[in-house]
Amino acid sequence: MGEMIKRLSLILLFLIGGMGVSLLSVREAGAEERKPKEVKMPLKPLPEDALITMDFQDVDLSVVIKFIGELTGKNFLVSDQVRGKVTIISPKKITVREAYKVFESVLEMNGFTAVPGADAIKIIPSGIARQAGLEIHEGKEPSAVKVEDRMITQVVPLEHAVSDEVRALFTPLISKDGTIVSYKPTNHLIITERASNIHRLLKIIEQIDVRIVEEKISVFSLEFASAKSLAEKITQLISIDPRPPTPARPPGPPATQRVFKVIPDERTNNLIVLANHQDTQDIRRLISSLDKEAPKGKSQLHVRYLEHARAEELAKVLSSIVGSKAKAAPRTTPPAAPAAEETSITADKATNSLVITTSPQEFAELEEVIQKLDTVRSQVLVEALIAEVSMEKALQIGMDWRLMDQPVEGSVRGFGGTDFGLISGIQTGTLRDPGLVLGVSRGFITIGGQQFINLGAIIRAFQKDTDVNVLSTPHLLTMDNQKAKIIVADNVPILKTDLTTPLAAATATATNIAVSRTFEYKDIGIQLEITPQISKASMVRLEISMEVSNITSVDAANPGFVTTRKRQANTTVVVESGQMMVIGGLIRDDRSEETKKVPCLGNVPVFGWLFKTYGGSKSKTNLLVFITPHIIRSAEDMEKATARKKQEADENLKKLQKEREKEVKDTYEMLIK
Numbered sequence: 001m002g003e004m005i006k007r008l009s010l011i012l013l014f015l016i017g018g019m020g021v022s023l024l025s026v027r028e029a030g031a032e033e034r035k036p037k038e039v040k041m042p043l044k045p046l047p048e049d050a051l052i053t054m055d056f057q058d059v060d061l062s063v064v065i066k067f068i069g070e071l072t073g074k075n076f077l078v079s080d081q082v083r084g085k086v087t088i089i090s091p092k093k094i095t096v097r098e099a100y101k102v103f104e105s106v107l108e109m110n111g112f113t114a115v116p117g118a119d120a121i122k123i124i125p126s127g128i129a130r131q132a133g134l135e136i137h138e139g140k141e142p143s144a145v146k147v148e149d150r151m152i153t154q155v156v157p158l159e160h161a162v163s164d165e166v167r168a169l170f171t172p173l174i175s176k177d178g179t180i181v182s183y184k185p186t187n188h189l190i191i192t193e194r195a196s197n198i199h200r201l202l203k204i205i206e207q208i209d210v211r212i213v214e215e216k217i218s219v220f221s222l223e224f225a226s227a228k229s230l231a232e233k234i235t236q237l238i239s240i241d242p243r244p245p246t247p248a249r250p251p252g253p254p255a256t257q258r259v260f261k262v263i264p265d266e267r268t269n270n271l272i273v274l275a276n277h278q279d280t281q282d283i284r285r286l287i288s289s290l291d292k293e294a295p296k297g298k299s300q301l302h303v304r305y306l307e308h309a310r311a312e313e314l315a316k317v318l319s320s321i322v323g324s325k326a327k328a329a330p331r332t333t334p335p336a337a338p339a340a341e342e343t344s345i346t347a348d349k350a351t352n353s354l355v356i357t358t359s360p361q362e363f364a365e366l367e368e369v370i371q372k373l374d375t376v377r378s379q380v381l382v383e384a385l386i387a388e389v390s391m392e393k394a395l396q397i398g399m400d401w402r403l404m405d406q407p408v409e410g411s412v413r414g415f416g417g418t419d420f421g422l423i424s425g426i427q428t429g430t431l432r433d434p435g436l437v438l439g440v441s442r443g444f445i446t447i448g449g450q451q452f453i454n455l456g457a458i459i460r461a462f463q464k465d466t467d468v469n470v471l472s473t474p475h476l477l478t479m480d481n482q483k484a485k486i487i488v489a490d491n492v493p494i495l496k497t498d499l500t501t502p503l504a505a506a507t508a509t510a511t512n513i514a515v516s517r518t519f520e521y522k523d524i525g526i527q528l529e530i531t532p533q534i535s536k537a538s539m540v541r542l543e544i545s546m547e548v549s550n551i552t553s554v555d556a557a558n559p560g561f562v563t564t565r566k567r568q569a570n571t572t573v574v575v576e577s578g579q580m581m582v583i584g585g586l587i588r589d590d591r592s593e594e595t596k597k598v599p600c601l602g603n604v605p606v607f608g609w610l611f612k613t614y615g616g617s618k619s620k621t622n623l624l625v626f627i628t629p630h631i632i633r634s635a636e637d638m639e640k641a642t643a644r645k646k647q648e649a650d651e652n653l654k655k656l657q658k659e660r661e662k663e664v665k666d667t668y669e670m671l672i673k
Helices: 002-017 020-033 061-072 096-109 126-131 163-173 195-208 227-237 277-290 311-328 360-373 422-428 607-611 635-672
Strands: 055-060 076-078 085-089 112-116 121-125 136-138 151-157 179-183 188-194 216-221 261-265 270-275 300-305 344-348 353-358 379-403 436-447 450-472 475-479 484-502 513-534 539-554 562-576 581-597 612-632
Touching: 055 061, 061 076, 061 085, 061 096, 085 096, 096 112, 121 126, 151 195, 163 179, 163 188, 163 195, 163 216, 188 195, 195 261, 195 270, 216 277, 227 261, 227 270, 227 277, 270 277, 300 360, 311 344, 311 353, 311 360, 353 360, 379 422, 379 513, 379 539, 379 607, 475 484, 475 513, 484 562, 539 612, 562 581, 562 612, 607 612, 612 635
Parallel strands: 076 121, 136 151
Antiparallel strands: 055 085, 112 121, 151 188, 179 188, 216 270, 261 270, 300 353, 344 353, 379 450, 379 475, 379 612, 436 450, 484 513, 513 539, 539 562, 581 612
């Protein structure tokens, strides 16, 4: 009322005095005090599964209604009684369908409801909604009523229970804006209430609308005990068996059984009991004895089963919390105060549960921590692309010649020539990769008792081109803050120790040296180790340890003499989900040239090639590593990732089959030409 008087006064001053500037200043000042948060409206209605965020801070309810209308494309007719300020905080993205349910809950909290009409949805106070054209449903199946915060009318047919008695039972459970009417001629209940509350009432009707003989319905309100826990205990104590006859009551029909039901209503912490008079009195006395405050300071044994967290890890966290509280407690206590009993927390790995021995008050605090920590952890699918391209080229060309005659005893023989290792390599068989070799020889000569080919000249030309392209795409799926490792490698034996010891006695067929060799098996290939950490902004922090190794040479004559090449990278990066980034690269370029020649003669153009040999090599290596993380938050994300990987595998298989068919075709064409 004060705000309305203020606005009327300002308008009167504007009309009388023409103080437009002053009025504008006052309104701007008021607007600064009550300036609502700017709301971005969608350009067009979004599909129901589209993801949005809702963040309203003390804004008018009309702004939220307009936002939902443009978001869903629905038309709203808003009563002039619909007013108020609302605050909606949505830290996580929700679908448009869920946003509309939140909107219905906001209306319910402010005393309004949405009533569907022919062309538009009416938003009116809940108190007058029961006179509006609400949706009418019929039946008593709870599954047919959706749990929503909108007003509907439900016509419930009762089979065994009396409609007046059920109406009296449900009247305390109906909200102030709802109504419940009993129609005795057909034994029906007409309930006008929010769908969520009607769903709850139908679940109770499902339990109490049964055939009874002398049973009645009673409601017991609990003050300290839990309705659910006490209902289980009472049901265990009083079993359902044939009703025994009594002197005051003759035996009933053989098919008649004693009906007994205890239904807990957790929202109001009440017990709804369906039983005969005697059982009801027994239950009343039992409830009065058990519904008392638990004694303080007494330890109780609790077993808490976990759904997602690991019991061993959670037990360490809870034990540290209990230990910190014990250290923070004052050391000196009054002599009359009872000593607090020690809290014990034990993890059972087989059942993934916690066995906690503590007081009820302490367990209630630990239960809150357990509920917040025992949640589904997100997962991260990390895709790595390791590309390595190596190129090696070698060229060797040269000439060796010599003049030599067969040595004759008692005579002097001369010899001459060049020695760059070509002739001696051919004679001893140590010249590797000879390439093209052209030579001239003249018989054999004997030197030192061994016979050699008498080579007069040899020309060698050799060229080597090697190209290697290694492409590997390992990928890992692991939980948030959980280390994962993948190894794609060969287990290669490598010589570790080589010991030689003389034999005690040599034989004609064995050497006098014994050899003892020890081999060590190492993984040669690709090793990738990743620990992801997900932030609230869908950023992923990755601790990466990667190693790429391969074998460069193997000595066939000496097993275990292996030369390997290793590239390793250890780093920590932060990347957005679905974004590819390069974490390492290595470009190596090696060149070497060697020329052997006779001084002076080897420098003569053209003619100098008779007195020299040339060898050169060039190698390049290019290694790049790319990382792409994908956050997996739900089963739908996992299905999409799995389908994408399966599609990639099918495409690679088809590509490989086409390459094999092409190779067979090329080979066939080459043979028939």
